[in-house]
Each structure stands twice: as C-alpha cells, then as structure tokens.
Amino acid sequence: MIQALARVDEIRSGFASLQEPAVARSTASAGATAAGAATGAADFASVLASVTGTTGAGSADLTTGLLSALPGAQAGTDDLASRLWSALAPGSGAAPATATAPATTGGGTVGAAVVETAREYLGVPYVWGGESLAEGGLDCSGLVQLVLGRHGVDVPRVAADQMRVGTEVASLAEARAGDLVVQRGGKHIGIYVGDGRMIHAPRPGETVEITPVTDASVTTIRRVVG
Structure with missing residues (x-):
C-alpha cells in the first residue's frame, strides 16, 4: 500500500494527460471518446501492474474491478483521480490539495480593476461639476465617484470629502493601484495607477489623462479598495 501511495501522483498525471481541452471535448466524436477511455484503462493497467507486480489477465481483472468499484467512473479525470486516491489509501481522506490561483478581478486585484x-x-473632457458622460465630461471628483461606483464603492461627491474616506497610506512607496491621491489640500483628487502615476481629470480645457505624481505634491493617499 505504501508503494501504491507513492505512485498516486503518477496515476493522476497519467489521467490528466488524457484530458482534452473543454472545446475539444465538446466537439469530439463518440469514437474518439471511446479510444481515449481505452487508452486510459491501458495506461492505468500498466501503472497498476508495476505497483502490484500483477501482469496479463490478472492485471486486467484487477484494473476492471477497481474501476467498476468507483461510482461514476466516467466523470472528469480529476474527480476519477480523487476516487482512486481514496480507494488506494483508505482513511486518508480527500486527495492532496492542489494549488489554486487566488480569485482575482480584472488585472489581478480590485484596485487594478x-x-x-x-x-x-481617458480623453473625456474636463467639465466642472461633471459626474457623468451625459453632462459632456467629468471633473476630478466626478471621475473618482463614477469609477468607484461601478465597482460598488460609494464615496462622497467632492474631493474635500473623498479625502477622508478609507484608510491613509503613508507614501507613494506604499500606494497600490486604485488608491486615491489627493492634492492641493483636498481641492484635487485622482486614482493611483502605479509606478508613480495617477489618472485624473486635471482642469478646464484638458481631458482625463495619466500623469506623474510625487510625494511632494500629495496631501494624502486614501485606500478604499483592496
């Protein structure tokens, strides 16, 4: 049994290598599916034989018996491998956990999104008091409110109030994408992009743009999203 456990990863790899991408599976013919199943059984029999020392008819009988003892053996290969683990190592519980990429949004975090x-x-005209494209443009705090609102985050309407939301970030060195960058004592605000830059609606006659920002120009940095 110890030797069998040592070969479980090999069994899982063998089954995983037989799994076709989802699109290919959706268009595969019944003949191709049957061929894949036959190949899977043969490969499993080979691994099982090397573990148990059983060859020929004995290996085939053992393979058939094991697979038939697993309910829903036609399910996906990951599920089948999990049942094989349980069958080969009674009492061991579920198959070892595999690494799963953390859930992300857009470019990797909510802030990046x-x-x-x-x-x-970008390129939308600055309009004083503008908070929607229906008004022909946006001002700095209107841009912030509109963008955060699309992510389910409610903030006040004007920069002087927006500069008090969330938690303070000590410096640009600690800032993350999505943080709010407040300038001129609360008269201007933008969204930190990263790499010492922010996106903002600067002033009348200009459009929403990305520009460099320095600590010397910052009144406060506020974090309102993860």
Whole structure:
C-alpha cells in the first residue's frame, strides 16, 4: 500500500494527460471518446501492474474491478483521480490539495480593476461639476465617484470629502493601484495607477489623462479598495 501511495501522483498525471481541452471535448466524436477511455484503462493497467507486480489477465481483472468499484467512473479525470486516491489509501481522506490561483478581478486585484475602469475615460473632457458622460465630461471628483461606483464603492461627491474616506497610506512607496491621491489640500483628487502615476481629470480645457505624481505634491493617499 505504501508503494501504491507513492505512485498516486503518477496515476493522476497519467489521467490528466488524457484530458482534452473543454472545446475539444465538446466537439469530439463518440469514437474518439471511446479510444481515449481505452487508452486510459491501458495506461492505468500498466501503472497498476508495476505497483502490484500483477501482469496479463490478472492485471486486467484487477484494473476492471477497481474501476467498476468507483461510482461514476466516467466523470472528469480529476474527480476519477480523487476516487482512486481514496480507494488506494483508505482513511486518508480527500486527495492532496492542489494549488489554486487566488480569485482575482480584472488585472489581478480590485484596485487594478478600478484602474482599468478609469482608463475607459481617458480623453473625456474636463467639465466642472461633471459626474457623468451625459453632462459632456467629468471633473476630478466626478471621475473618482463614477469609477468607484461601478465597482460598488460609494464615496462622497467632492474631493474635500473623498479625502477622508478609507484608510491613509503613508507614501507613494506604499500606494497600490486604485488608491486615491489627493492634492492641493483636498481641492484635487485622482486614482493611483502605479509606478508613480495617477489618472485624473486635471482642469478646464484638458481631458482625463495619466500623469506623474510625487510625494511632494500629495496631501494624502486614501485606500478604499483592496
């Protein structure tokens, strides 16, 4: 049994290598599916034989018996491998956990997704008091409110109030994409992009743009998203 456990990863790899991409599976013919199943059984029999020392008819009988003892053996290969683990190692519980990529949004984090949303407004004219494209443009705090609102985050309407939301970030060195960058004592605000830059609606006659930002120009940095 110890030797069998040592070969479980090999069994799982063998089954995984037989799994076709989802699109290919959806268009595969019944003949191709049957051929894949036959190949899978043969490969499993080979691995099982090397573990148990059983060859020929004995190996085939053992393979057939084991597979038939697993309910739903026609399910996906990951599920089948999990049942094989349980069958080979009674009492061991579920198959060993595999690494799973953390859930992300857009470019990797909620903050990155906020930046990508803000980029959609690049080139939109500055309009004082503007908080929607229906008004022909956006002002600095209107841009911030609109972008964060699209991610389910409610913030006040004007920069002087927006500068008090969330938690303070000590410096640009610690800032993350999506943080709010407040300038001129709360009279201007933008969204931190990363690499010492922010996206903002600067002033009348200009459009939403990405520009460099320095600690010397910053009044406060606020974090409102992860």
